Amino acid sequence: MKSYNIILAGVGGQGLVLTTKILAEVALKAGYSVKTNDVIGLSQRGGKVWGSVKMDSEVFSPNIAVGQADFVIGFEPLEAYRHCYFLRKKGTIIVNTHKIPPIPVMFEQVAYPEDIYEKLDAEYELVKIEAVEEAMKLGNVKVANTFLLGALASRMMIDKSIWIEAISENVPRKTVEANLKAFDAYFEKQ
């Protein structure tokens, strides 16, 4: 049983809690022991938020130590970059490229950093996904996170049917079809 440590990072209101929950359900269905951290605090108010998922045969703490994550899923580029130090060497960082500027950028005090991808690409496996734009093409901006899940799933040793089941059971009923399309878009054969 291959263990996985996954960090999720984004902005309050982007749906990290639901994504974390789906990952936990995937782990349960795949026979893992799992613990997660949900985002804490001002989760719906645009602050920086993060979560973690740990899957193994036995898990004690839900916390992932720095340098110990196999994957970072960045729901926003700046937040992906902020949390990249959790990754192990040559770990994978999957980034939704849609920028959400923080207040200092809105107020033109600092520029949104432009060299994020170069820095990430130099040290990790970088997967960039225009998730918001692709989701809008599917007619539902809310499925953006499922593109990222597809990219993650294609890199993990867990059967596709388990992912499909966990996604179908946890997203709003009306969005199941769009979510499964989004999942398939980045799920390549292992």
Add this chain to the structure above:
Amino acid sequence: MKKVLNGNEAVARGFYEAGGLVSASYPGSPTVEIIQTLIDEYDEIYAEFSINEKVAVEVGIGASIAGARTLVAMKHVGVNVAMDPLMTFTQTPINGGFVLISGDDPGMSSSQNEQDNRILAKFAHMCVFDPGDAMEAKVMTKEALSISETFGLPVMVRMTSRVCHSRSIVELEDRVDRVVSGFSKKIEDYGMIPPHTFKKQYEMKNRIAKLQDFIESSPINRLEDDYRSDVLIVTSGLMYQNLKELNLKLDVLKLGVVYPLPIEQIRALKKRYARVIVIEEMMPFIEDELKIHGIACEGKEFFSFTGELMSEAILKGLEGAGAVEANDAEVIEATETVNRFSMFCAGCPHRPVFDILKKNKVSVIGDIGCYSLAVLEPFELVNTIISMGASIGMMKGMSKAYQMAERQEPLVAVIGDGTFYHSGMTGMLNLLHQLDPDYNLTLLILNNGTTAMTGGQQTASSGYYTDKSDMKVDMETLIRSMGFERFKRVDQFEYKAAKKVIDEELKYEGLSIVMTTRACALQYKIVKPHYVVDPDICIGCRSCLKTNCPPILMKAYEGHDKLKSSIAKEMCVGCSVCAQVCPVGAIKSSSAGEV
């Protein structure tokens, strides 16, 4: 059956399985989902969000005395509000099991302070359970109810933010039905005035002593002595999980109950180990208890008194203590980049109010709620935040102090509707008492129909915004009936009209009350066409930007030298405030057909 639950959902499940019947709370992070889960998923249980934590505990006391298994949940600071009835209830016997969930917040991820409520529990002669993950939270909630009934005392299950919001696998069991035994009419047990109370002090001590005897050999505290090391670690809850993560070769006493402690068991163990090291977050509670009982131990000198103790900090502390060999592994530093703080949501009705206050250059006495965010940039306007409902009382005290010093300084306070009903109302009544009628005080009540910060639980006036609530208190009628006369109601999305009223009231010499009326944008979605900027008209003055709405950003347009404003279509909810503050009419509704 196995299910992935977070700590809060697991507590709710444990209460359900234990045959719980009545529960109450005031919404507050990190425990808010306990009652929400009971409301959403378990029809067998009565669950309410009360007006404040004191009332929630009173509801719980009533149910427990009547013989129902009862759960009351709140965040750590909420227990302060509830302390008064609690301190007396801990003297009376228990009929239906009573469990108080305290959501402590090491690191203050969503709180104004970091108090350690294990100390409050000891102060109140309550037993304290300390679960470390969701499965333990479920098991301990049931065990707490059982101990409460067996030993006749209220029990605290002390959660922390990390345990409340951490998910893990929970084994589900069936519900056990329990009979409501009814009110015992023993006046000497429940009529808490002398001479009845004299006896109660001894009973309170005795039941803790009996519980301690039980705890000495209870499997709820677990010794793991596989390594026969010379150091014994004493720890509990999440600290145990964080320690196990490190896979060190140390013996551990894992406490399930942290008050009362198995003192004799630890005293006997002390003979076997050269050193006892306590690992606990925040205050040295277990360490002090051991020292009080003459058991030599170490602890806080190696671990931080504040914040969360993650595995790295535990390892470092143990290295410092010489309990494990020091490790010189490369230290990975956090990535430095632009910071991101929380801000008001798109379409948030608080934003125009703070924009107006900022333009008036006033200082503001704040309170607890989403509007506390105005303490951060760009508003940086709320100058004080202390506790729920404190703003109105503080405004009175400030005005008295200025009067004594023969100074006049107009004072402004803001309070939300949830906070007003929670405990602002008493401060409001106090304003009627010895108030200088000519002192310039302005109170803004931001009535958005919900407890927004914790995810939109109802307040006493939610009924005006949604059919789902059975409470429909008209705030204006309430305040006028108290005897206040100068009361204005504004629609802050009618920006200019609202600004005119607020500007006038800020100048009024005397007490004036202004209530804003727009609902929370997150809870009651505004569904209006988005707004667009015409870059040919926009002069780049940044008036719209200053309202700090998330979709608004300065951007370079083709054919324009200067940066002009822009609005992100997918975020805008169409509240129109930006269009109203624009001095040149460059921002229009997309429904007008112009892009």
